[in-house]
Amino acid sequence: MQPAERQPVVDVAFSDRMAISAGAASRTKILDRLRLGDSVFRNLTRAAAIGVLLLLSGVIISLIDGSIPAIKAFGFGFLVSSRWNPVTENFGALPAIYGTVVTSFIAMLIAVPVGLMIAFFLTELCPKWLRRPIGIAIELLAGIPSIIYGIWGLFIFAPFLQATLQPFLINTFGRAPVIGSLFAGPPYGIGMLTSGLILAIMVLPFVTSITRDVFEAVPGVLKEAAYGLGCTTWEVVRNVVLPYARVGVIGGIMLALGRALGETMAVTFVIGNAHRISASVLAPGTTISATIANEFTEAVGDLYTSALIELGLILFVITFIVLAIARYMLMRIERRIG
Amino acid sequence: MPARYSGRRRSNIIATVLAFAATAFGLGWLVLILGALLWKGFSGLSVAVFTQMTPPPGSSGGLLNPIFGSLMLTTLAVLIGTPIGILAGTYMAEYGRHDRLTSVVRFINDILLSAPSIVVGLFIYEVMVAPMGHFSGWAGGVALAVLVIPVVVRTTEDMLTLVPNALREAATSIGLPRSLTIRRICYRAASAGMVTGVLLAVARISGETAPLLFTSLNNQFWSTNLNQPISSLPVIIFQFALSPYHDWQSLAWTGALIITMAVLALSISARALVPSGKQS
Numbered sequence: 001m002q003p004a005e006r007q008p009v010v011d012v013a014f015s016d017r018m019a020i021s022a023g024a025a026s027r028t029k030i031l032d033r034l035r036l037g038d039s040v041f042r043n044l045t046r047a048a049a050i051g052v053l054l055l056l057s058g059v060i061i062s063l064i065d066g067s068i069p070a071i072k073a074f075g076f077g078f079l080v081s082s083r084w085n086p087v088t089e090n091f092g093a094l095p096a097i098y099g100t101v102v103t104s105f106i107a108m109l110i111a112v113p114v115g116l117m118i119a120f121f122l123t124e125l126c127p128k129w130l131r132r133p134i135g136i137a138i139e140l141l142a143g144i145p146s147i148i149y150g151i152w153g154l155f156i157f158a159p160f161l162q163a164t165l166q167p168f169l170i171n172t173f174g175r176a177p178v179i180g181s182l183f184a185g186p187p188y189g190i191g192m193l194t195s196g197l198i199l200a201i202m203v204l205p206f207v208t209s210i211t212r213d214v215f216e217a218v219p220g221v222l223k224e225a226a227y228g229l230g231c232t233t234w235e236v237v238r239n240v241v242l243p244y245a246r247v248g249v250i251g252g253i254m255l256a257l258g259r260a261l262g263e264t265m266a267v268t269f270v271i272g273n274a275h276r277i278s279a280s281v282l283a284p285g286t287t288i289s290a291t292i293a294n295e296f297t298e299a300v301g302d303l304y305t306s307a308l309i310e311l312g313l314i315l316f317v318i319t320f321i322v323l324a325i326a327r328y329m330l331m332r333i334e335r336r337i338g
Numbered sequence: 339m340p341a342r343y344s345g346r347r348r349s350n351i352i353a354t355v356l357a358f359a360a361t362a363f364g365l366g367w368l369v370l371i372l373g374a375l376l377w378k379g380f381s382g383l384s385v386a387v388f389t390q391m392t393p394p395p396g397s398s399g400g401l402l403n404p405i406f407g408s409l410m411l412t413t414l415a416v417l418i419g420t421p422i423g424i425l426a427g428t429y430m431a432e433y434g435r436h437d438r439l440t441s442v443v444r445f446i447n448d449i450l451l452s453a454p455s456i457v458v459g460l461f462i463y464e465v466m467v468a469p470m471g472h473f474s475g476w477a478g479g480v481a482l483a484v485l486v487i488p489v490v491v492r493t494t495e496d497m498l499t500l501v502p503n504a505l506r507e508a509a510t511s512i513g514l515p516r517s518l519t520i521r522r523i524c525y526r527a528a529s530a531g532m533v534t535g536v537l538l539a540v541a542r543i544s545g546e547t548a549p550l551l552f553t554s555l556n557n558q559f560w561s562t563n564l565n566q567p568i569s570s571l572p573v574i575i576f577q578f579a580l581s582p583y584h585d586w587q588s589l590a591w592t593g594a595l596i597i598t599m600a601v602l603a604l605s606i607s608a609r610a611l612v613p614s615g616k617q618s
Contacts, residue, residue, distance in 0.1 A: 145545020262454025
């Protein structure tokens with residue numbers, strides 16, 4: 001009812017002849033400033049997003065750049081040679097690649113079935129109030145830093161295996177015709193089997209949490225229909241839940257595999273750092289990451305350093321492929337669940 | 339028919355028992371590892387650990403310089419990594435939610451999230467240590483920041499996506515420009531989740547050893563100079579645990595206990611901040 005008092009600031013400015021110019025100027029000034037701030041902020045966020053892309057390409061380019069001397073010196077032979085001699089500067093990546101693959105394989109062999117069974121427990125069997133605490137406890141395993149697994153593995157787990165599991169394996173399978181060579185040799189404690197077992201514990205939470213999430217996303221109607229037909233809990237999980245969630249489960253497994261392949265410190269403690277390929281899983285070996293961690297600071301000479309960087313490049317390429325497949329699979333299941 | 343029914347029942351029972359066993363197996367390791375840490379590390383815990391420098395072999399000492407070094411490196415990494423991560427996550431959730439750049443960045447970021455940390459160490463060695471000609475705390479901090487960024491990007495994007503659009507529309511309708519809407523409204527609504535992201539990132543990097551081995555290296559003495567090699571708790575644990583000296587090994591266990599407790603406290607409080615969150 002009292003227009004002069006109720007009018008907003010800017011309109012008041014217009015109503016007063018004297019203030020028109022000043023008011024309009026300050027208004028455009030404010031709007032300009034806001035517009036400028038808007039575009040600055042937008043471009044800043046865009047630059048940061050592009051920065052993430054540059055980070056990855058920077059990693060790849062710098063690794064390639066660093067490994068050029070080794071690539072020039074050894075060529076393709078680097079991938080298939082099993083020699084590793086810093087004195088004569090003759091390097092081959094095969095033992096390290098072999099060790100990486102074998103330890104990760106052992107890890108997945110154990111972590112996948114155990115992780116799937118834990119997910120089965122958490123989604124179907126566990127009482128509701130216990131689900132979250134147990135889920136968090138399993139995920140805490142992923143939170144423990146890898147160096148802790150290393151020190152624990154070296155001082156507690158390896159001696160334990162040396163006294164119990166390894167003699168048992170040697171005595172049981174050591175003289176068997178085909179698999180005997182897998183368990184030949186003395187029980188060192190440290191070695192590829194120990195590394196694989198520790199990796200299994202480390203990647204278990206990754207398998208579990210992703211599998212649990214995709215199991216939970218299976219539509220209840222499907223499960224109820226199967227129960228209605230008279231299926232047991234296990235049959236529902238095996239014949240309904242697992243096939244439906246298959247893509248997501250594989251994605252989770254690949255993600256865990258990517259972790260296992262690149263894991264460094266825990267393996268460095270217990271692998272034994274021996275550059276040779278042995279059929280026995282009880283023998284010490286080495287992995288790509290353990291080799292880099294052990295030798296990089298002591299590497300003298302450009303060729304030695306470069307060979308280690310090329311090892312890093314190989315590791316990065318392998319994990320990149322595995323992780324890319326994992327993400328692709330997980331994206332597919334996400335799209336399906338919506 | 340009865341025979342087949344009992345067979346199905348049996349396999350159901352076997353599977354159930356196996357599922358219980360698998361869960362006990364998984365939880366067992368957590369108990370075993372934490373128990374070993376407490377048993378081995380707790381006896382070494384004393385005031386001296388927090389007030390004295392790392393000793394030469396054969397004498398007593400503490401972990402003051404590595405603890406301080408770790409705090410400095412972690413702070414540096416968070417200061418560098420968090421703003422970049424939040425800005426990138428903001429772009430993905432607010433400006434380019436459906437554009438091509440976002441889906442590419444999301445894919446690459448997810449790969450960075452699980453990329454081997456030792457490769458990050460090699461990368462920083464190549465771009466910082468080699469050109470500078472010496473190991474330094476700066477390089478260590480940047481290496482850790484590279485690990486912080488993907489974690490923060492991921493949680494920021496997830497949390498901003500959860501902010502209801504009605505809030506943005508309301509802000510726009512009263513004439514707030516886009517950038518102010520994001521900073522004053524969306525950030526505030528998503529703040530708990532974004533803090534969680536930073537906490538998770540700190541938890542992740544505070545135990546990281548591999549990227550520090552050839553960036554910040556190690557230092558036996560008190561040093562706050564980021565331009566010099568700097569001591570950090572994980573690297574000291576690595577060095578001391580593999581040494582033949584008993585004093586050093588027991589200090590390594592104590593350091594391991596300190597790190598684990600800090601990391602577990604961080605990840606539990608991060609979870610507590612997001613009540614029913616789906617954080618992995």
